[in-house]
Amino acid sequence: xxxxxxxxxxxxxxxxxxxxxxxxxxxxxxxxxxxxxxxxxxxxxxxxxxxxxxxxxxxxxxxxxxxxxxxxxxxxxxxxxxxxxxxxxxxxxxxxxxxxxxxxxxxxxxxxxxxxxxxxxxxxxxxxxxxxxxxxxxxxxxxxxxxxxxxxxxxxxxxxxxxxxxxxxxxxxxxxxxxxxxxxxxxxxxxxxxxxxxxxxxxxxxxxxxxxxxxxxxxxxxxxxxxxxxxxxxxxxxxxxxxxxxxxxxxxxxxxxxxxxxxxxxxxxxxxxxxxxxxxxxxxxxxxxxxxxxxxxxxxxxxxxxxxxxxxxxxxxxxxxxxxxxxxxxxxxxxxxxxxxxxxxxxxxxxxxxxxxxxxxxxxxxxxxxxxxxxxxxxxxxxxxxxxxxxxxxxxxxx
DNA sequence: AGGTATTCACATGAAACTATTCTCTGAGTTAGG
DNA sequence: TAACTCAGAGAATAGTTTCATGTGAATACCTGT
Numbered sequence: 001x002x003x004x005x006x007x008x009x010x011x012x013x014x015x016x017x018x019x020x021x022x023x024x025x026x027x028x029x030x031x032x033x034x035x036x037x038x039x040x041x042x043x044x045x046x047x048x049x050x051x052x053x054x055x056x057x058x059x060x061x062x063x064x065x066x067x068x069x070x071x072x073x074x075x076x077x078x079x080x081x082x083x084x085x086x087x088x089x090x091x092x093x094x095x096x097x098x099x100x101x102x103x104x105x106x107x108x109x110x111x112x113x114x115x116x117x118x119x120x121x122x123x124x125x126x127x128x129x130x131x132x133x134x135x136x137x138x139x140x141x142x143x144x145x146x147x148x149x150x151x152x153x154x155x156x157x158x159x160x161x162x163x164x165x166x167x168x169x170x171x172x173x174x175x176x177x178x179x180x181x182x183x184x185x186x187x188x189x190x191x192x193x194x195x196x197x198x199x200x201x202x203x204x205x206x207x208x209x210x211x212x213x214x215x216x217x218x219x220x221x222x223x224x225x226x227x228x229x230x231x232x233x234x235x236x237x238x239x240x241x242x243x244x245x246x247x248x249x250x251x252x253x254x255x256x257x258x259x260x261x262x263x264x265x266x267x268x269x270x271x272x273x274x275x276x277x278x279x280x281x282x283x284x285x286x287x288x289x290x291x292x293x294x295x296x297x298x299x300x301x302x303x304x305x306x307x308x309x310x311x312x313x314x315x316x317x318x319x320x321x322x323x324x325x326x327x328x329x330x331x332x333x334x335x336x337x338x339x340x341x342x343x344x345x346x347x348x349x350x351x352x353x354x355x356x357x358x359x360x361x362x363x364x365x366x367x368x369x370x371x372x373x374x375x376x377x378x379x380x381x382x383x384x385x386x387x388x389x390x391x392x393x394x395x396x397x398x399x
Numbered sequence: 400a401g402g403t404a405t406t407c408a409c410a411t412g413a414a415a416c417t418a419t420t421c422t423c424t425g426a427g428t429t430a431g432g
Numbered sequence: 433t434a435a436c437t438c439a440g441a442g443a444a445t446a447g448t449t450t451c452a453t454g455t456g457a458a459t460a461c462c463t464g465t
Contacts, residue, residue: 125421366408
């Protein structure tokens with residue numbers, strides 16, 4: 001009874017959210033503000049595609065949340081509209097190379113491309129060059145310009161090297177009808193430095209760098225989205241400013257700022273408030289962070305989790321630990337939950353991964369005569385640490 | 400004292416291995432004509 | 433004889449092991465004063 005009452009009330013209670021989707025990362029605004037110049041430049045580069053000529057390959061650099069993906073998608077969308085209106089055959093394909101089990105290997109990337117052309121290819125079992133051949137013939141069936149966007153391309157090469165990129169750049173030579181133009185998006189500014197020179201030169205014929213937004217720009221963006229997302233007057237004075245300041249502090253990441261605003265809204269709504277007070281921002285920040293860590297953790301394999309559990313297990317007693325110490329504890333954890341014990345080599349890698357994910361802080365230090373190791377410290381909030389421990393105990397089947 | 404050589408406890412890299420999931424191929428089997 | 437079945441070969445992938453090499457600075461060991 002209580003529950004159905006709750007739902008009734010929930011429906012009646014009018015929310016200050018008008019359109020929450022505006023604050024999700026999937027949202028595509030009508031206009032991309034503060035990026036007009038860069039978009040114009042990119043447009044100049046890609047425009048030949050409208051004349052069915054191959055544009056130069058383009059590379060887009062910039063930190064997370066600087067509007068790279070959004071701008072490129074926006075540009076492609078407009079180009080597509082124009083192309084359709086004028087009966088020009090342009091195919092644009094957007095692929096995020098980071099997506100696990102979708103496009104994070106050579107085989108899967110090509111398989112994904114084939115799928116974009118409407119054919120299916122099995123997830124495994126076929127030799128890679130077979131898949132390449134299918135892709136070639138598919139691509140060359142009719143005359144067209146293909147704009148291929150590879151987002152987070154640095155992740156791809158980090159994982160499997162730059163051979164695919166080399167193959168992709170060479171495709172054009174083999175095609176009779178079609179032309180393929182690569183647009184790479186990378187978070188890392190130094191990405192192309194450790195690339196095969198041949199690939200580098202042909203891949204980054206043109207480059208664009210997206211600088212971070214400053215606090216004022218972030219404010220404007222937040223305000224713009226806020227007015228669509230919330231009812232008027234829902235946002236308390238200073239909220240946007242503080243939210244922007246938080247994000248600007250971290251290299252001007254707008255995505256983060258928008259997340260923060262949304263979560264603060266959700267928290268306020270849940271608390272039954274009519275407006276979003278500034279005070280919710282801190283909690284929102286904490287929630288965003290802990291959700292990120294919990295999610296990252298539960299999607300990892302058991303062995304990974306037990307290493308983390310070992311860390312959490314000793315953390316109340318000490319502040320800093322070394323790899324060797326953790327390995328000792330980890331072995332105990334494995335025995336308890338009947339996992340086979342991995343080598344120290346592997347555990348070392350797992351610790352490095354935990355560092356990458358920002359769950360632990362690890363620094364390689366030399367203790368002189370007493371060797372060289374990682375100095376690890378756990379800097380999680382009390383509440384999160386407890387929650388994480390519970391999650392892990394459950395997942396590992398510990399009482 | 401000042402200089403250098405060792406040495407520790409791992410880090411980091413590369414290659415190879417394992418288990419799983421999947422395809423393709425072709426031999427053997429079946430059933431209908 | 434065409435259709436079907438099913439085992440075996442071969443791929444891709446994630447996670448791991450094995451082997452090999454690298455490394456920063458506290459200490460041990462000199463050396464000449």
